[in-house]
Amino acid sequence: MSSQAMPGKVGTGFPSGIAGQEAMLGKVGTGFPSGIASSGQAPRRRLSLLRGLARGALLMSGLWLAGAAAAQEITAARYEGPTTRYPHGVLGDEIEHTGLAVTLSDGRVLRASWERDVVFEDTEPRLADLDGDGAPEVIVVESHETQGARLAIWGMVSGNLAQITATPFIGTRFRWLAPVGAADLDGDGVMELAYVDRPHLAKTLRVWRYETQGRTVRLREVASLKGVTNHRIGEVDIAGGIRDCGQGPEMIVADAGWREVLALRFDGAKISQQSLGAHRGRDSFARAMRCETLQ
């Protein structure tokens, strides 16, 4: 695997070795009708797009390169560029990241970074095929200096790594959200994304549908449920996720007081909840995610 960053990478002054770990999550969802990969939404002005190219590809014609790039899919993603410019600190330290790097199926690495205002405030990027074209998109949490967090989707747009769409920011600095996951929760063939909005404060699960119309993508909030959480201040991971124990996807979270582990279902209209048993730490979530009975 060879890659090289184009000149102009935004320097952070931090050593490169402490960037986020590789995310190697499996694809979510198959059997969807093939769709358009992404919208033509232009990257934001302050976002500098950095693109790594394999050495061999540089020798090829532009036409060949364009065709090859369109066929490549993201196989891994990680955060890079540690920064302390957004010292919220709910994920165990005050280091967040400015950059997102993805590895493509041909080994190339593409990079993008926020020069100011926004950081990736997250545990790791998640890969999931949200539009059903067979290639994954990247789900991240971004936080704005004055507006707090939002859920954002990145992916390949015309051969480049770009942000495809995002939810609105929460609206206040140092307000965060913790992803639960992505799945077709209600079985209608369209993917949903779920997160807990302010897991330490509002403790509200929100479900957004990933809607594509032609080249336009938008996230539409379709349901919410108060009184659940999946993260406590200082924890370096996010509890639970989405499981499927043979009867459709369920979102695994805790009740607001961390007494019980809950399985939530979305039927297309509302969210229902079922207690799986007492919460006794991360092992309870691990057991629930493995479809095991809680002790």
Ligand SMILES: [Ca+2]
């Ligand atoms: Ca896709």
Ligand SMILES: [Ca+2]
């Ligand atoms: Ca759905």
